[in-house]
Amino acid sequence: MAETAGSVMLARSAMNRAVAEAQRPPGRPVRGTRRISAALAGLAASTRHELLTFDDPAASAGRAIPEPFLELAGACMRAAVERASEVRRIVPRHALPHVAGSVRTPGRARFADSIPFKMIVVDRTVAAIPLDLELLYNGLLLIRDQVVVQALVRAHHTSWDAAEEFADAIAPQPRELPAQLRPVLEALLAGLTDETAAARLGMSSRTYSRRVGELMHALGTTSRFRAGAEAARRGWL
Numbered sequence: 601m602a603e604t605a606g607s608v609m610l611a612r613s614a615m616n617r618a619v620a621e622a623q624r625p626p627g628r629p630v631r632g633t634r635r636i637s638a639a640l641a642g643l644a645a646s647t648r649h650e651l652l653t654f655d656d657p658a659a660s661a662g663r664a665i666p667e668p669f670l671e672l673a674g675a676c677m678r679a680a681v682e683r684a685s686e687v688r689r690i691v692p693r694h695a696l697p698h699v700a701g702s703v704r705t706p707g708r709a710r711f712a713d714s715i716p717f718k719m720i721v722v723d724r725t726v727a728a729i730p731l732d733l734e735l736l737y738n739g740l741l742l743i744r745d746q747v748v749v750q751a752l753v754r755a756h757h758t759s760w761d762a763a764e765e766f767a768d769a770i771a772p773q774p775r776e777l778p779a780q781l782r783p784v785l786e787a788l789l790a791g792l793t794d795e796t797a798a799a800r801l802g803m804s805s806r807t808y809s810r811r812v813g814e815l816m817h818a819l820g821t822t823s824r825f826r827a828g829a830e831a832a833r834r835g836w837l
Contacts, residue, residue: 627743629731637672639728639742644680647722651684651707652756653677654715656734658695665737673736680722681707690715690759710763719752727752764821777836781818784811785836789828 630639660670681687687707692714717733727749731739743749777785787797798808816822819830831837 627729627741627745627748629739629741631731631739633666633669633737636736636740637669637676639740640673640676640736643720643722643726643728644676644683646726647680647683649684649723650686650721651680651688652719652721652753653689654717654719654756654759655689655691656695656715656718657691659718659734660737663735663737665735669737677720680720688756688760690756690763709766710760711766712759712763715759716755719756721749721752721756724749724753762823764823777831777834778814778818781811781815784808784815785827785831788812788815788824789837 630636684707689707689709690712691709693711696711718730718736720728725744725746727743728736728740729743729752730736731741743752783801784797787801790797792800794805794808794812798805801808803811812824816824816827819827819834821827821830828837
């Protein structure tokens with residue numbers, strides 16, 4: 601009987617903990633300039649290994665945000681970038697003019713057509729998302745729930761794989777497709793393997809691979825999947 605009573609008590613205790621865990625909020629909202637500034641400073645200070653961001657520098661343009669806050673937020677991000685050994689920043693294409701001078705910023709930056717929301721993830725343990733999904737100044741949600749954080753990390757990785765390198769995004773783009781690259785573009789659109797395309801075009805595999813690289817550079821993308829869409833957008837088809 602004693603063992604049965606003990607088992608019941610353990611079961612009830614486990615159930616109580618499970619209920620408490622289920623009721624725990626996935627994040628803590630932070631509002632007010634001072635608290636938000638302190639949260640950003642804390643994120644910067646805690647950074648050790650990895651920093652992942654969805655960032656839109658153009659979002660604050662024309663907004664009534666105090667300059668001291670912008671300077672502090674920028675300083676916190678620079679400090680986090682310097683502390684992290686791996687930095688990956690994804691920026692929407694429309695913000696390109698706002699980051700054109702940051703090519704030498706430590707870490708890597710890629711451009712996407714858009715980002716789902718602004719986000720900071722530190723060491724895959726904590727994340728910060730604006731309450732309005734756009735501006736940290738309006739409040740942020742500080743997230744430590746590991747399931748949510750890992751979901752955000754996965755979303756960032758998916759966007760990163762589909763995004764373009766900074767250097768490709770700012771490279772000068774020719775107005776017309778070079779004549780020697782048109783057969784390569786047609787081969788890609790036809791879905792031919794590199795070996796088949798090279799044989800049909802009378803090229804070596806090495807020459808064809810180099811031409812594909814030249815085509816990707818001319819299109820300003822690193823994705824063969826997006827090559828056709830980009831060529832169509834420029835009127836090259």
